[in-house]
Structure formats: structure tokens, C-alpha cells
Amino acid sequence: MTKRPQVYLPDECIYSCSTCHSHVACHDSIISKVSSGKHGPGYLVDEVVNVGMGEREERVLPSGPHIIADIYCCVCHATIGWKHIIASKEEERYKDGLWMIEQTRVVKERL
Template sequence: MEEGLVGPRIYSCCKCRNHIALHDDIVSKNFQARTGRAYLFTHAMNVVIGEKEDRQLMSGLHVVADVKCSDCGEVLGWKYEKAYDETQKYKEGKFVLENFKIVKEGFYEHI
């Protein structure tokens, strides 16, 4: 383990600090959400997945479900359930979390 690093780098809910995702699970940092920039993650934890619905997004029509914090109920983003366009299939089963709704924890700089 490198000196100066303690524990995993985690993203937490902005309201209650419930652990939501690991930095190592980021697929892309180039996503756009309702409140601005967002990250695409392979996994999310401590979340509740809402009802599936068709939603028109910038990349086309998808079946998505809102993702909420399991502790406080804050909507943090969505989960891609289905992509109709073949070029978007890589998103299926992944989570978009809005940067405005998550906070970094355990990110330490080398001194």
C-alpha cells in the first residue's frame, strides 16, 4: 500500500454521506445529467432502484430507472435497463450518478 493513502476512494450521497459507489467502478466521466456533469459506473451500492420507464436522453431512447439513496431517498441518477440503439447497449445495467448529488471521500493527495 502506498504511503499517504488510506482506504478505498468512495462516492457518497451528498445529503447523508451513505456510501454509493467506488471510484474504481467508473466507466466514463463524460456524461450529462439533469443537474450537469455525471459519471457512468458499473456498480452502485446502498441504493433503491425505482420503476422502469422509457426516457428520451441525449443519446436516444432508453429504458431507465431512477436511483435513490437507500438511507435518505435522494435521487442520485438513474440505471440504464435497456438501450434500443445497438451502439448504446454498453450502458445496459450501468449507473449514471450526477456529480452534484455525490461527494468524494477517501481521495488523498501524495505529500
Template sequence: MFECMITSFHCRHGKAYLFDKVVNTTFGQKEERMMTTGLHIAADIFCVLCGSLVGWKYETAQEKSQKYKEGKSVLERFKICGPDGSRYWAGHDIHSGGSDADDA
């Protein structure tokens, strides 16, 4: 479901991860969202296997300090699982310490 984990975030349900690229997913419609870190255009991310909402993709960010998120996807840790139902827990955070309480 994912490739190239960049940093750890915190979201409404706990830990989440920001990725350059995610696979085995589909995207919902882009919409304007006011998040803790400012106004963003974002789209929900759904698992192609089960259809569950697993996160969101940042399309654009209004705040200059948030531009690094553009084109990247956030997956909520507790929602990520394999096709057999096993959980994909990251063994370590590549860049720990980042956080985001975005409310998508």
C-alpha cells in the same frame, strides 16, 4: 454508494459518472425515456440513507451504439455525499472524455 467507476458523463446538472455497480441505493420503476442519445428503458436511483434521487440506471438501449450502457448506472456528481454529509468527489476520471447529456 458506488463501485467501479467507468467513465465521466455530463448530464443536466453537470458532471456525472457511469458505474458498473452501485451500492446503498434503491431503484424506482423502469420507464421508457427519450434521452439525447436515443430511447432507453431506465429507472431512477435513490440513496438508501436519505432517499434522495442521485441518478438513473440504464436497463435497455434501443440504439446499437448505446448498448454498452445497459445494466450500468449514472450518478450525478453533485448529488453524491457520504453518511456524514461530506461530498464524494472523484480524484480523477478513470476514462475521461466521455459525455452524455441525457435528460433523465
């Protein structure tokens, strides 16, 4: 397996993988804080780094059925959340293309 070089975010306040502390998202990328994570609350963000994406699948979330793909840390392979690909409900479409990171899988860090 080839190891991709890690991306380091330049921001002062970032979220990193709770397992290996690789940078995942800037605090500024957060669009909203949501309560529909698999393991509790999460953050809806418009940009992530150092993550890989699994197979797309249909999953029924509290907000309805969505086509999503799990995302994982590309350094330690811990699952971090998922990418919203297509929502079936019109009112959930604003999430399409956005990333959901679970609060329990990331830690907030001030650099």
C-alpha cells in the same frame, strides 16, 4: 419501513450521497465520466451500494431513448441518478446494466 443495514465500501476513494454521506460507489467502479446527466455531468459505474430503484420508464436522454429506472439513496431517499436498463440505439447498448450517478448528487471522499 424497515431500515436496511448500510454497506461501507472498503476503498480509499469513494463517492457518497451528498445529502447523508452514505457510500454509493467506489472510484474504481467508474467506467466513464459522461456529460449527459439531468443536472450536468455524471459518472457511469458498474456497481453501486445503498441505493433503491424506482419504476422502469422510457426516457429520452441526449444519447437517445433508453429504458431506465431512477435510483435513490436508500438511507435519505435523495435521487442519485438512474440505472440504464435497455438502450434503443445499438451504439448505446454498452451502457445497459450500468448505473449513472449524477455529479451534483454525490461527493468524492478520501477515507
